[in-house]
Each structure stands twice: as structure tokens, then as C-alpha cells.
């Protein structure tokens with residue numbers, strides 16, 4: 335490395351990402367400096383490699399997209415396997431647990447050549463689905479409860495990230511289906527908003543509008559208390575049920591690197607007061623989507639027991655997550671190898 339660094343103007347390396355790298359580079363540079371009296375020139379500048387590299391990673395080329403399609407296909411098969419296993423074990427009266435489904439996921443990933451899970455799988459039965467970063471533990475899969483699975487494999491260096499929520503026994507109850515169809519409708523709106531030229535936040539805004547209207551329609555939010563759908567959005571009243579963002583970049587990392595701000599417009603800022611925390615937030619222009627960018631679209635609803643929420647909805651947690659490649663006219667959902675429509679999930683689990 336000292337030999338390579340000799341007579342260079344600038345050293346590029348990723349700042350603050352690899353512990354010990356700075357002191358290693360410092361050691362190499364001091365070796366170069368020791369040779370100054372022999373005519374060597376020491377680099378005079380250090381710059382953060384993350385800035386150009388993250389930008390390069392943001393747009394996936396055809397080969398990367400192809401790998402990501404294959405990773406998503408494997409993950410979709412794993413979700414199907416877990417759904418079928420849940421229905422089969424409950425029909426047979428077996429003691430089905432969250433970890434049983436995790437085992438099926440991992441088996442299917444590896445069976446198709448995936449090297450690792452892209453992240454620790456979430457298998458959350460019943461009320462556990464309302465805990466956002468739950469793992470797969472020992473809770474029983476109960477007849478009448480939903481199961482939320484957020485799991486994806488990594489294949490040849492690329493991640494996939496799928497969430498499905500399904501009835502443990504294969505049949506949605508009425509209230510479960512009402513909330514499920516609302517989340518799915520909000521995802522449809524987000525998918526329609528995902529296209530080249532749109533902003534990264536457009537799918538999220540589309541999701542929030544559909545969810546907010548649905549929360550009013552289903553009586554989880556009351557119009558006499560919370561007002562119109564615009565009031566619900568402005569005051570972030572939906573946040574009690576939907577407390578995370580709709581998307582993140584996906585690629586070599588499951589939460590892939592890349593700025594969520596449009597770098598060509600960084601100076602263009604405004605401030606607002608957050609209605610819930612009261613904090614001042616600086617708004618910066620959201621990233622403009624380009625063909626080849628890959629993001630997740632993952633709306634959800636999480637209903638905790640509460641006096642002003644109809645009891646039939648208590649402890650229901652639903653998330654639906656798919657992976658989208660941005661195209662010139664829209665987006666390609668690469669994770670739809672596993673069904674997402676309620677009746678199709680029921681049909682699959684009956685089979």
C-alpha cells in the first residue's frame with residue numbers, strides 16, 4: 335500500500351465505516367513520508383469514498399437486477415413453503431411454533447443456493463406482529479391468529495426483503511381481512527406512485543393517504559375527534575398505527591446505502607414543526623427516482639389494545655412488503671412469486 339500511495343495526490347477511503355482503517359491508512363502514509371528524502375511525494379488530501387461509491391451502488395445494472403430477481407424468487411418460494419407448513423401443522427393439530435416456520439424459510443433459501451439470510455428472519459405470531467423488530471421465537475401459531483413473516487435471502491451478494499401476513503390456519507377472519515385489504519390497497523397506491531421522475535417519498539405519501547382514509551372508514555380513528563383525512567395526515571394521527579417508513583433502498587445491503595436526498599437540490603431546504611414531538615425538522619428535497627434504483631414498498635398497520643379502538647382489531651399486526659425495480663414508466667415488482675391477495679393466500683394454504 336505505501337508503494338501504491340506514493341506520488342498520489344489524494345487517498346479515497348470510506349470514512350467512519352471500518353474500525354481501525356483510519357489508523358491503518360495513517361501507518362501507510364507515514365511509510366510514504368519516511369521516503370520523502372528519496373523523492374517520494376506523500377498524498378496531501380483524504381476524501382470520503384462513500385460519497386461516489388454510494389451513488390454508484392444506487393442504480394443497479396442489468397446483471398445486478400437479474401441477481402436480485404433470482405434472490406426475490408427464492409425468498410418468495412420460502413414464504414410459500416412457510417404458509418403451507420403453517421396450514422398443514424394446524425390442520426394436523428401439531429404444536430406449531432414460530433421457529434418451525436423459520437426453519438422452513440432457511441431450508442428453502444439454502445436449497446436454492448442462497449448463501450445466507452439477508453437479515454434475521456421475523457416470524458411473529460398474533461400480537462407479536464405489533465413488535466416491529468421481533469425475531470422468530472417460540473410463540474405458538476394459534477388458530478385464528480395471523481402470522482407476520484419478514485424474511486429474505488441473500489444471493490451472490492444481493493439481498494431480498496419480503497413480508498407477508500397470513501392466517502395461521504389459512505382463513506382470514508372478517509376484521510383481519512378488513513385491515514389486510516386496507517394495507518394492500520395502500521401498497522397498490524404506493525406501487526402506482528413508484529416510477530422514474532417521482533420522488534422517493536411519493537410512495538410513502540400515497541400509502542399514508544390510503545391508510546388514513548381507511549382508519550377513519552373502519553373506525554380506528556374517529557372523524558369527530560381527528561377530523562378529515564387531511565387532518566389525520568397533517569397531525570400524523572395515523573402514526574399510532576403506522577410508525578415506520580414505506581421504503582428503503584435494497585441492494586448489496588438489505589437497507590442499502592445511498593442518499594435519500596436529491597443531491598442536486600441539497601441547498602433547497604425548509605423547516606417545519608413536527609406535530610407529535612414538537613421538534614423542528616429540516617425538509618430537504620427527496621431523491622428523484624431513476625430506472626434501475628431498487629426499493630422496498632412495505633406499508634403496515636399495527637393495532638395495540640386501546641379504549642378508543644374497536645376490540646375486534648386489537649393485537650392485529652399486518653405488513654406487506656415487496657421489492658421494486660424502478661423502470662421508465664413504473665416499477666417491476668420482483669417479489670410477487672408469493673401471492674399477496676387474501677383469497678389467493680387462502681387458496682394456496684388450502685391446497
Ligand SMILES: [Mn+2]
Nearest residue numbers: 495630632655
Ligand atoms: Mn424492508
